[in-house]
Amino acid sequence: MLRYVLNEADVAAVRFGISPLCELGLSLRGIRDPSRYPLQLGWLRRTEEARSHLDLAALTALIDDRLWTPDFLNPRPESPLTRLGDELAALADITPAEFERDLVAVHGNVPEPFRGPHRAAVRRLVAALDELWEATFEPHWPRMRAVLEADIVHRGRLIAQSGLSTMLNGLASTVDYADGVVSIRLRDPSDRTKAIGGSGLTLVPTMFTTRGSAPVGDGPPMLMYAARGQGALWETERVANPAAVAAILGETRARLLAALGDPASSTELGVRFDVTASAVNQHLRALHDAGLLTRTRYGRSVLYLRSELGSALLAGAA
Structure with a gap:
């Protein structure tokens, strides 16, 4: 406790904060034991081939059988807008004492891939994480x-x-x-x-x-x-919605309206409903212009949410 x-x-x-490096380190849990993370099986399937070309010896040395990872992979983010490049730059400056302490806390010793000169070990660590990011996270990070x-x-x-x-x-x-x-x-x-x-x-x-x-x-x-909301990230979504609303708005816009009881971005919605980014943005603008959605900017994303008018429309049709 x-x-x-x-x-x-x-x-x-x-x-609140978002840490790309923290997410990168915790992803080793899903790679090590996919059965514990069924919601991320879509990501694991999509990245399986790319992961086979990475420095797996270094990456597997960062996690143990309990699925613990060293604290240097879990930096406290200063904001929801933290960038991986900044976090990796800070990690590259880790002291020998901190590096050894965090590895020993997980493994009881320093794993073989990170033994030897400190600078060489940290360079290998940062390179392995950077390659993992480029191969498996960068294409999917906006979602x-x-x-x-x-x-x-x-x-x-x-x-x-x-x-x-x-x-x-x-x-x-x-x-x-x-x-x-x-x-x-x-x-x-x-x-x-x-x-x-x-x-x-x-x-x-x-x-x-x-x-x-x-x-x-x-x-x-x-x-x-x-x-x-992560369960819907890798599978397209089908939302049952009142036929009367679909007859007025069209099936795609009615599905979007029904799903936006919780805030979501156009990128997330495009994945969930198997709609192109340009198409989903067009639908969201139309719904917003009609007063059926509200929107707010959060960092680099615009999040949409069903308005009171949109909720009333769905409730009336039901």
């Missing part, structure tokens, strides 16, 4: 980021509607919040309590956890949790 103790200032300073950003928007709206406690208690079945304490039931048998004391708690949505996750060692306060 890991407990983060929040004072009043800490409660007000809870924030994946859209899901992560939509999750953050949802959680923010939940805080506004129901409060921080409701949001925190809904993150995962293994996460509880009460009386200023966030409790995370980890697979790690140790019992740790950490007062945040003004250092801030960062919440990080990810595709590659099924429960609450946290740094292995004494890293900055961070909680990684499963993002909502």
